[in-house]
Amino acid sequence: MKIIIGEGSCGIAAGARKVREALLNQRAQSEQKLVIGKTGCIGMCFLEPIVDLYTDEGQLLSRLVRVKESDAKRIYSAALDGDLSEVKDLVISKDDASFLEKQTRIALRHCGLIDPEDISAYIASDGYKALEKTIKSMTPEDVIETIKISGLAGRGGAGFPTWFKWNAARKAIGEVKYLICNADEGDPGAFMDRAVIESDPHALIEGMLIAAYAIGASKAFVYVRAEYPLAIVRLEKALAEARAKNLLGENILGSNFSCDIKIKAGAGAFVCGEETALIESLEGSRGMPRLKPPFPAEKGFTNAPSNINNVETFANVAWIILNGGEAFAAMGTETSKGTKVFALTGKVKRGGLVEIPMGLTLRDVIFDIGGGIRDGGTFKAVQMGGPSGGCIPEHLLDTQIDYKALASTGAIMGSGGMVVMDEKTCMVKMARFFLDFTAKESCGKCVPCRIGTKRMHELLVNITEGRGRPGDIELLLELSNGVKAGALCGLGQTAPNPVLTTVRYFKDEYEAHINKTCPAHECEALKKFSIDAQKCKGCTMCARQCPVSAIKGEVRAAHVIDQDKCIKCGACLALCKFGAVVSM
Amino acid sequence: MCENCQKSDLSKLTPILEEFSGDKYALISILQKAQEIYGYLPTDVIYEIAEKTSVSPAKVMGVATFYTQFRLQPIGKNLIMLCKGTACHVNGADSIERALIEELGIEDGGTTEDGLFSLKTVACLGCCSLSPVMMINEDTYGSLTPEKAKEIVRNIRLESK
Numbered sequence: 001m002k003i004i005i006g007e008g009s010c011g012i013a014a015g016a017r018k019v020r021e022a023l024l025n026q027r028a029q030s031e032q033k034l035v036i037g038k039t040g041c042i043g044m045c046f047l048e049p050i051v052d053l054y055t056d057e058g059q060l061l062s063r064l065v066r067v068k069e070s071d072a073k074r075i076y077s078a079a080l081d082g083d084l085s086e087v088k089d090l091v092i093s094k095d096d097a098s099f100l101e102k103q104t105r106i107a108l109r110h111c112g113l114i115d116p117e118d119i120s121a122y123i124a125s126d127g128y129k130a131l132e133k134t135i136k137s138m139t140p141e142d143v144i145e146t147i148k149i150s151g152l153a154g155r156g157g158a159g160f161p162t163w164f165k166w167n168a169a170r171k172a173i174g175e176v177k178y179l180i181c182n183a184d185e186g187d188p189g190a191f192m193d194r195a196v197i198e199s200d201p202h203a204l205i206e207g208m209l210i211a212a213y214a215i216g217a218s219k220a221f222v223y224v225r226a227e228y229p230l231a232i233v234r235l236e237k238a239l240a241e242a243r244a245k246n247l248l249g250e251n252i253l254g255s256n257f258s259c260d261i262k263i264k265a266g267a268g269a270f271v272c273g274e275e276t277a278l279i280e281s282l283e284g285s286r287g288m289p290r291l292k293p294p295f296p297a298e299k300g301f302t303n304a305p306s307n308i309n310n311v312e313t314f315a316n317v318a319w320i321i322l323n324g325g326e327a328f329a330a331m332g333t334e335t336s337k338g339t340k341v342f343a344l345t346g347k348v349k350r351g352g353l354v355e356i357p358m359g360l361t362l363r364d365v366i367f368d369i370g371g372g373i374r375d376g377g378t379f380k381a382v383q384m385g386g387p388s389g390g391c392i393p394e395h396l397l398d399t400q401i402d403y404k405a406l407a408s409t410g411a412i413m414g415s416g417g418m419v420v421m422d423e424k425t426c427m428v429k430m431a432r433f434f435l436d437f438t439a440k441e442s443c444g445k446c447v448p449c450r451i452g453t454k455r456m457h458e459l460l461v462n463i464t465e466g467r468g469r470p471g472d473i474e475l476l477l478e479l480s481n482g483v484k485a486g487a488l489c490g491l492g493q494t495a496p497n498p499v500l501t502t503v504r505y506f507k508d509e510y511e512a513h514i515n516k517t518c519p520a521h522e523c524e525a526l527k528k529f530s531i532d533a534q535k536c537k538g539c540t541m542c543a544r545q546c547p548v549s550a551i552k553g554e555v556r557a558a559h560v561i562d563q564d565k566c567i568k569c570g571a572c573l574a575l576c577k578f579g580a581v582v583s584m
Numbered sequence: 585m586c587e588n589c590q591k592s593d594l595s596k597l598t599p600i601l602e603e604f605s606g607d608k609y610a611l612i613s614i615l616q617k618a619q620e621i622y623g624y625l626p627t628d629v630i631y632e633i634a635e636k637t638s639v640s641p642a643k644v645m646g647v648a649t650f651y652t653q654f655r656l657q658p659i660g661k662n663l664i665m666l667c668k669g670t671a672c673h674v675n676g677a678d679s680i681e682r683a684l685i686e687e688l689g690i691e692d693g694g695t696t697e698d699g700l701f702s703l704k705t706v707a708c709l710g711c712c713s714l715s716p717v718m719m720i721n722e723d724t725y726g727s728l729t730p731e732k733a734k735e736i737v738r739n740i741r742l743e744s745k
């Protein structure tokens with residue numbers, strides 16, 4: 001039997017490395033040495049750390065979840081004896097296992113199944129066959145045609161047809177052409193790209209090489225965000241292994257196609273996810289977007305023709321070449337083909353990576369796969385597309401996952417972040433959160449974005465801190481339209497979306513805030529403290545400690561808080577030994 | 585060069601500048617490596633890089649202040665990066681931040697007097713399913729509660745005594 005540990009960043013954060021050490025300890029003490037291997041992210045982050053038991057032939061026997069160091073002894077001995085009854089309590093439940101069974105995995109096809117640090121594991125699962133097929137039997141035009149048939153659209157957010165960009169870069173005139181992979185993944189709440197690089201780096205490399213062949217690029221970069229150290233380490237290792245096998249570098253597989261890939265680590269700036277800002281950053285400058293046109297296909301990195309795609313876009317490519325464009329296009333809807341990966345998080349029961357065919361509904365993903373809301377809460381909204389996207393309310397849960405259908409809600413497909421919120425999430429504070437983010441991340445080049453987002457953020461701070469005034473909502477909308485129309489790049493053009501969607505679907509919450517209540521009871525400044533007369537013993541403690549003497553009452557009689565004086569510091573709540581102070 | 589700024593050991597820069605010599609697009613990579621060496625970017629290091637790469641000091645400074653990764657001040661022994669991304673926000677990152685501020689007595693961007701901790705909020709660590717999340721140096725801590733966050737900090741403080 002083989003023991004395989006899930007070691008993506010989430011697994012490691014949940015304690016996977018400690019579990020590995022404990023298992024290695026067990027092995028050291030044992031006569032029989034079982035294989036203890038690793039794999040990347042299985043995608044069931046809510047169950048990490050995960051340990052899989054495989055037969056020597058590679059068949060999954062059992063998946064153990066939420067494993068602790070202290071379980072190592074019985075796991076090792078169960079694997080030795082082949083008697084799984086010893087670890088019965090750790091085996092994944094049927095319900096949780098359905099999380100994976102309902103998915104269709106193409107971009108994530110190897111994630112959690114192979115060792116990401118071993119090229120032979122990738123090769124053994126049809127790895128680099130698509131590259132070989134491409135180089136030996138296809139012209140660049142054939143590749144572009146296949147991608148066109150597949151209907152693959154950019155997974156980085158905008159959903160632009162991939163073949164079209166490749167074709168433009170192929171046709172552009174230039175001695176040197178560049179291929180760039182956008183692994184900046186700046187949308188907070190999204191981690192699909194990290195998972196692909198950490199779990200299946202060769203799928204990215206193979207996809208990039210096929211693209212490079214199609215457009216005629218001999219140099220390629222992967223721009224990885226600095227917050228992903230493990231992804232960088234694994235990708236570096238994968239590149240070295242591929243180079244050693246002549247799958248990368250000069251005269252790949254003996255052909256006259258040459259291409260090398262370099263890693264560039266980002267330095268922390270959300271706007272660098274925007275393609276022209278990314279190019280500026282690659283050139284060593286401040287990441288400030290350029291005016292388009294010219295598009296990167298004509299003038300990109302060092303003004304040479306360049307093509308930029310997202311990690312997930314590339315991760316689909318080898319599969320499409322091997323299985324044909326038609327097979328990919330057979331999945332999905334009229335306007336959106338294939339599958340899409342989502343990072344499902346927030347107040348959902350089962351959070352993790354979900355890859356599903358386009359055309360399923362939001363409800364399918366959040367309730368069927370994600371198991372609905374945790375801790376007995378009720379669904380309020382789902383945020384898609386991060387700072388450029390919006391919040392989709394309950395009555396639109398049957399919206400299909402499709403570029404057009406999602407855009408009609410005011411949100412966007414985005415790169416795949418899906419953050420679920422329950423009734424305890426304040427939607428105005430959510431909008432404030434995103435505007436805080438975009439105002440900080442605005443590069444400062446254009447005025448509508450630099451000043452507009454700041455003003456919008458100020459209004460939202462006022463509203464959530466109880467200083468909202470009638471007319472603020474209208475002012476927010478006016479500013480939103482101004483910023484959208486006037487901003488130079490996608491950051492500013494989409495920054496108002498979180499405000500526009502929350503005003504559209506949750507206007508009552510904005511109005512309530514202006515009337516000094518937060519329906520979700522989240523905004524500190526709008527909380528109301530009161531004293532439960534039944535529980536109050538009249539100990540006078542709170543009255544003596546209240547910094548503004550807002551509490552009055554006789555000894556041994558129930559006390560009362562003067563709401564006009566109260567500054568909502570919460571001191572009384574923390575002090576009361578009888579649980580008589582309540583905050584609403 | 586400024587007169588009264590600190591004196592860093594600039595010889596440590598030589599191998600980096602050699603590695604990237606001739607690559608006029610390498611400024612960010614050079615700054616990243618320099619920060620690895622010095623822990624931050626001292627002024628004299630910035631001037632030295634500008635001179636040796638023939639880029640104006642203004643541009644080097646411009647790049648160093650544009651990206652959040654770069655620091656112009658030294659940081660504490662343990663860098664706490666608290667995630668305030670969307671998923672962490674929804675799952676209570678604000679209360680974790682308050683707990684850390686209370687425990688450490690510093691705000692976002694500050695360093696404790698004993699030089700043990702620096703606190704920095706970041707936008708997403710990519711471990712959203714374990715939110716709220718923080719990273720201390722290389723280690724990630726997930727599913728935090730205010731109490732748990734304080735305890736982690738206290739343990740590190742004890743260990744380094």
Ligand SMILES: Cc1cc2nc3c(=O)[nH]c(=O)nc-3n(C[C@H](O)[C@H](O)[C@H](O)COP(=O)(O)O)c2cc1C
Pocket residue numbers: 153154155156157158159160162182183184185186187270271272273274275276308309310311313415489490491
């Ligand atoms: C503010 C902003 C941030 C972006 N961030 C990312 C990102 O983190 N990752 C990404 O792949 N695309 C991002 N994009 C989209 C890119 O500009 C570009 O469209 C994409 O990388 C193209 O790849 P695709 O066609 O494969 O989607 C961002 C766009 C904007 C305007």
Ligand code: FES
Pocket residue numbers: 188189190667668669670671672673707708709710711712713715716717
């Ligand atoms: S939002 Fe905190 S780790 Fe992603």
